[in-house]
Amino acid sequence: MFSSFDDKLELSNGVQMPCLGFGTWQVPNDTILESAVSTSLQLGYRLFDTAQIYANAGAIGRAVHASGLSREQVFITSKVWASHRSYDGVMSAFKDMLDQLKTNYLDLLLIHWPAAQGEPMIWQSQNAGTWRALEDLYKQRAVRAIGVSNFLPHHLVPLLARARVKPMVNQLEIHPGHPQFAAINFCFKHRIAVQAWSPLGRGTLIHNTIIRDIADAHGVSPALVAIRWSLQHGFIPVVKSLSLEHLKENKKAFDFTLTQAEMTRLDNMPAVSFSGLHPDTVTF
Secondary structure (H helix, E strand, C coil), rough: CCCCCCCCCCCCCCCECCCCCCCCCCCCCCHHHHHHHHHHHHHCEEECCCCHHHHCHHHHHHHHCCCCHHHHHHHHEECCCHHHCCCCHHHHHHHHHHHCCCCCCEEEECCCCCCCCCCHHHHHHHHHHHHHHHHHHHHCCCCCEEEEECCCCCHHHHHHCCCCCCCCEEEEECCCCCCCCHHHHHHHHHCCCCEECCCCCCCCCHHCCHHHHHHHHHHHCCHHHHHHHHHCCCEEECCCCCCCHHHHHHHHHCCCCCCHHHHHHHHHHCEEEEEEECCCCCCC
16 A cells, blocks of 8 residues: 555545654653654654653654754654543643643544443443543644544444544554454444554564565565555554664565565464453553
């Protein structure tokens, strides 16, 4: 689907989202992240993913401000943590996000995890109340797009039934060995774009024999095969890297194409590299 590093995906509301993201999970809010973001901006990366729970938005904000780029040239995503799953909680978290990023709007705001514990009527109502805050921020043009993260079809169905504005994005753990096609197909049917977090299986996929075999056939790294698989399926991979070498290498995912046979082989890989974080069983 994506043939160039500069390609963008048009969301259901017309907003253009870059096709390769820079992830910041488990990266502290310090000079290491600030330097990595600065380097990635110089290399042409424009999509940066953070979250309330990551507590590192300040480093991203400082790097963007120092880059000389206009705010409109950078696409920033953040996510509301479970502790703030309520209307007022979202509003409070959002103000803090803007303060830390030193910006007056976000490009994309997501609910990080669905409420999914206990009686369905209770958690469905909680998700709807949280979503209403995102809708209001969207209508106020404080965010350019809104969405969810880790929502499976049975979380999305009741949300869509109550929503005044439908989610534009769903960010899911997706990679070969954990493709979540049922959720992906549901999203595509409802014009919800899909982002892939942990597209390299937390780095473990680089040792997978199937991926290494395909990588050898193309003369590329195993990481590039996993990234390319996401791109050809139309997902937006959000890849974490603090290494200049890897930041440069990831851009080469647009320099080759996986065959249909290779895509099928990756689609049908045995289950592997799942983080173990399932939205119905996590305790946060």
